[in-house]
Amino acid sequence: MAFSLFTKHSKPLLERCRSDYATKMRLKYAPYYHAMEEQAGTRIRLRGREMIMLSSNDYLGFSFHPKVIEAAQAAIRQWGTSTTGARPSNGSRTYHLRLEEALAEFLGREACHVHSAGYLSVMASVAGFAQKGDLVLADKNLHSCLWDGIRLSHAAVERFSHNNPDDLRQLLETAGSDVVKMLVIEGVYSMEGHIARLPELAQIGQQFGCFTVLDDAHGFGVLGRQGRGTADHFGLTDKIDLVCGSLSKSLASTGGFVSGSRETIEYLRTHSKQTIFSAAIAPSQAAAALAALQLMQSEPEHLERLWRNTRRYVGILKSLGLDTWETQTPAVPIVLGSRENAYRFWSALLDRDIFTVMSIAPAVPPGKDLIRTAVSAMHTDEEIDRIGEAMAHAVKSL
Numbered sequence: 001m002a003f004s005l006f007t008k009h010s011k012p013l014l015e016r017c018r019s020d021y022a023t024k025m026r027l028k029y030a031p032y033y034h035a036m037e038e039q040a041g042t043r044i045r046l047r048g049r050e051m052i053m054l055s056s057n058d059y060l061g062f063s064f065h066p067k068v069i070e071a072a073q074a075a076i077r078q079w080g081t082s083t084t085g086a087r088p089s090n091g092s093r094t095y096h097l098r099l100e101e102a103l104a105e106f107l108g109r110e111a112c113h114v115h116s117a118g119y120l121s122v123m124a125s126v127a128g129f130a131q132k133g134d135l136v137l138a139d140k141n142l143h144s145c146l147w148d149g150i151r152l153s154h155a156a157v158e159r160f161s162h163n164n165p166d167d168l169r170q171l172l173e174t175a176g177s178d179v180v181k182m183l184v185i186e187g188v189y190s191m192e193g194h195i196a197r198l199p200e201l202a203q204i205g206q207q208f209g210c211f212t213v214l215d216d217a218h219g220f221g222v223l224g225r226q227g228r229g230t231a232d233h234f235g236l237t238d239k240i241d242l243v244c245g246s247l248s249k250s251l252a253s254t255g256g257f258v259s260g261s262r263e264t265i266e267y268l269r270t271h272s273k274q275t276i277f278s279a280a281i282a283p284s285q286a287a288a289a290l291a292a293l294q295l296m297q298s299e300p301e302h303l304e305r306l307w308r309n310t311r312r313y314v315g316i317l318k319s320l321g322l323d324t325w326e327t328q329t330p331a332v333p334i335v336l337g338s339r340e341n342a343y344r345f346w347s348a349l350l351d352r353d354i355f356t357v358m359s360i361a362p363a364v365p366p367g368k369d370l371i372r373t374a375v376s377a378m379h380t381d382e383e384i385d386r387i388g389e390a391m392a393h394a395v396k397s398l
């Protein structure tokens with residue numbers, strides 16, 4: 001028999017994939033990766049049934065706005081589908097500069113840089129600045145992209161209790177005074193819907209010389225004047241060093257941004273690997289985001305409608321005795337406390353043609369297993385009525 005080099009060793013990594021418990025459970029209960037067959041605004045078709053989408057991040061409902069669609073189509077006609085290159089080399093176009101200038105001006109910052117994913121922008125906002133020997137002060141409930149940025153930076157990290165300025169202060173009081181410090185927070189916490197206690201947190205950060213990074217993926221478009229975000233909501237734009245976020249939520253596109261002073265953005269362009277070695281945002285993505293940004297300023301009715309829908313929807317959930325983790329925004333969790341209850345509730349909503357997303361520990365703190373829902377300006381009154389009826393049905397399933 002011929003000796004084969006390729007049969008000699010087994011592959012432990014393949015065995016890890018094959019026997020992975022979490023993957024087996026995901027495939028068995030199939031709560032994720034549902035491929036919708038169609039979408040038109042808040043309506044989707046899933047397994048042949050028409051449903052209402054109740055967990056998109058399309059807060060302002062711009063993903064089907066005719067002006068946004070037209071802008072994306074026109075950009076493809078003008079620029080093609082992709083730059084197929086990174087910004088420092090062959091990937092920079094004038095449409096990138098237009099979007100960056102428009103975002104910087106809207107946010108009241110000197111400069112801005114856009115990436116092809118929010119995840120990259122947010123990760124780069126930490127990893128591009130903090131380094132070995134520095135200390136990062138991080139809210140315990142940060143999004144995964146911020147943790148990845150912290151890990152990549154090789155800085156030391158101290159976690160403070162979620163949205164707790166006293167805990168942050170205590171940590172800072174025991175930190176060495178000459179260590180370089182970065183404070184990392186979110187404007188609106190995406191799972192909880194909580195608004196950062198920015199006045200206290202920013203003031204403490206300032207007092208201890210922290211460089212402050214604010215991920216405002218869920219505050220942008222939702223809070224502040226015309227949706228300028230959490231820093232604007234509190235009138236604290238000049239107290240935050242970097243505001244980063246995503247184009248895939250209120251701006252109805254995909255991509256992300258980092259905004260700050262000119263010198264910080266130029267530093268990012270020199271040092272951040274996510275910025276230097278990843279292909280530039282595509283023409284259609286940038287054009288959709290720019291059109292949505294213009295709509296935020298010319299059509300304020302969407303933001304008003306978003307908040308009206310949020311108040312009505314949260315009111316319905318409260319009247320049913322559901323725990324919304326004291327959300328303050330259109331990101332509305334329904335806390336069910338165990339993965340079994342979360343699964344039952346999620347399935348009952350699906351039976352009534354309401355699409356939501358289940359989020360269980362370790363993605364949320366233990367005991368906080370939840371259904372993550374989000375309201376859009378696009379939801380009609382009739383849809384919110386139907387959602388309310390489905391919620392009442394799901395409550396009975398518990």
Ligand SMILES: Cc1ncc(COP(=O)(O)O)c(C=O)c1O
Nearest residue numbers: 117118119122143190217246248
């Ligand atoms: C708080 C937060 N930051 C960053 C991101 C990443 O954004 P994107 O999905 O555009 O990559 C998300 C997306 O879920 C998020 O919720």
